[in-house]
Amino acid sequence: xxxxxxxxxxxxxxxxxxxxxxxxxxxxxxxxxxxxxxxxxxxxxxxxxxxxxxxxxxxxxxxxxxxxxxxxxxxxxxxxxxxxxxxxxxxxxxxxxxxxxxxxxxxxxxxxxxxxxxxxxxxxxxxxxxxxxxxxxxxxxxxxxxxxxxxxxxxxxxxxxxxxxxxxxxxxxxxxxxxxxxxxxxxxxxxxxxxxxxxxxxxxxxxxxxxxxxxxxxxxxxxxxxxxxxxxxxxxxxxxxxxxxxxxxxxxxxxxxxxxxxxxxxxxxxx
Numbered sequence: 001x002x003x004x005x006x007x008x009x010x011x012x013x014x015x016x017x018x019x020x021x022x023x024x025x026x027x028x029x030x031x032x033x034x035x036x037x038x039x040x041x042x043x044x045x046x047x048x049x050x051x052x053x054x055x056x057x058x059x060x061x062x063x064x065x066x067x068x069x070x071x072x073x074x075x076x077x078x079x080x081x082x083x084x085x086x087x088x089x090x091x092x093x094x095x096x097x098x099x100x101x102x103x104x105x106x107x108x109x110x111x112x113x114x115x116x117x118x119x120x121x122x123x124x125x126x127x128x129x130x131x132x133x134x135x136x137x138x139x140x141x142x143x144x145x146x147x148x149x150x151x152x153x154x155x156x157x158x159x160x161x162x163x164x165x166x167x168x169x170x171x172x173x174x175x176x177x178x179x180x181x182x183x184x185x186x187x188x189x190x191x192x193x194x195x196x197x198x199x200x201x202x203x204x205x206x207x208x209x210x211x212x213x214x215x216x217x218x219x220x221x222x223x224x225x226x227x228x229x230x231x232x233x234x235x236x237x238x239x240x241x242x243x244x245x246x247x248x249x250x251x252x253x254x255x256x257x258x259x260x261x262x263x264x265x266x267x268x269x270x271x
Contacts, residue, residue, distance in 0.1 A: 004028055005190035005221065007267055010035040010204055012061070013171065019260050023267070031180055035200035035207075037171040040065050041143065041164050046073055049083050052161075053134045054109070056086040056123070056149065058141040060095035063087070065165040066140045071101040081105040086127070089118030091258055118257060119226060120149040127153075134158045142168045144199060170203035178211055185216035192267050193217075196225045196258060198232045205236050214240050222251065223266045225258040 006029040009016040013034040020030045038061055046069055049055065057063040063085075070077055079085075084107040087093045093110040096102050109130065111122040127134070136159045139150055143164055150160045184191060195201050208217045218241055224230045230253055237251045256266035 005192045006031060006184055008033050008191055008193045008220075010194055010200055011196050012036050012038045012168075012200075019263065022260065022264060026264075026268075028267075031177070031184075033173070033177055033181075033204075034171045035195075035204040036168045036197070038065075038142070039167050039169070040069060041167050042069070044164055046070060047138060047161065047163050049080055049138070052083055052136050052138045053132070054084040054086055054127075055138045055140060057092055057096060058088065058139065058145055060087075060092040062140045062142065062165050063092060063096045063099065066163070067096070067099040067101045069165070071099075077101060079103050079106055084109055084132075086110065086123060088120060088123050089258060117226075119228075120146065120152075124149055124152050136161070138163060140165050142166050144168065168199055170206065173207055173211070181211070181213055181216075185213055188216070188219070191216075191220040192223060193220050194223050194263060194267070195229055195233060198229055201229060201232055201236065205240070209240075215244055218244065218249070220252075222253040223263060224253065224255050225263075227255055230255045 004027060007023050008031045009020060010033055011019075016032045016034070020032055023030050046066075055066075057066065079102045081103075085096050085102070086109040087096060088111065090110065090113055093108055096108060097104070109123070109126055111118055111126055115122050134153070134156075137153055138161050139145075140163050143166070145162075150162065153160045193204075195204065205217075208214055218237065222230075222233055222237075224233055233253060234251055241249050254266045254269070256262040
């Protein structure tokens with residue numbers, strides 16, 4: 001009987017621990033291997049919310065970095081009740097609601113838990129259905145971000161401002177992590193890789209190439225949290241597969257929502 005696949009968690013540092021503990025309790029070997037390092041950005045002044053109708057946080061990280069800085073720079077600041085917040089999914093919405101500087105008075109717009117997908121497209125449908133007209137929207141994100149929602153808002157006549165709350169950089173691998181992966185590769189151990197952003201995929205693949213692990217990586221299975229990530233992983237997998245002379249292989253990949261329950265279910269269903 002083939003042993004259960006090792007799970008490699010590539011979400012940023014600080015976001016893998018609870019999931020890792022849960023997987024280990026279920027008998028899985030887990031490698032905590034963040035693909036990206038997130039750090040607060042203070043290159044831009046913190047924007048005022050006095051004339052903003054809605055603040056859209058692209059992720060839970062965007063919300064935490066922005067709200068942490070706001071609380072740090074003005075400990076007595078209270079979130080304006082007339083300023084709505086928006087997120088693309090329930091995890092990000094929970095991060096906003098849980099933050100002590102947000103409170104429970106302001107509206108929080110997010111796709112329902114039963115939504116088919118949690119992304120900008122789903123949020124845009126919700127925003128279009130709102131009765132309140134939007135004049136000015138602040139989008140809080142990392143140094144890089146998808147501009148789809150900003151473009152739709154501008155087409156609708158909304159004044160859109162972008163604020164960079166944090167930086168995303170490739171996370172360095174420790175010698176211990178590299179040794180662990182090489183040991184897994186040496187015994188051809190099966191692996192499931194959790195990938196949650198396009199930038200994280202690029203950072204991971206660069207490290208895989210630098211450490212000569214491509215042939216083993218190609219044999220892995222992949223759990224991703226959005227169709228765009230799935231398409232990107234598939235494209236890279238096919239390109240790397242071709243360079244290794246494996247043109248007839250098929251990637252094993254599953255897409256699921258970003259919450260831990262859905263991720264665990266996807267990992268377990270991939271064996």
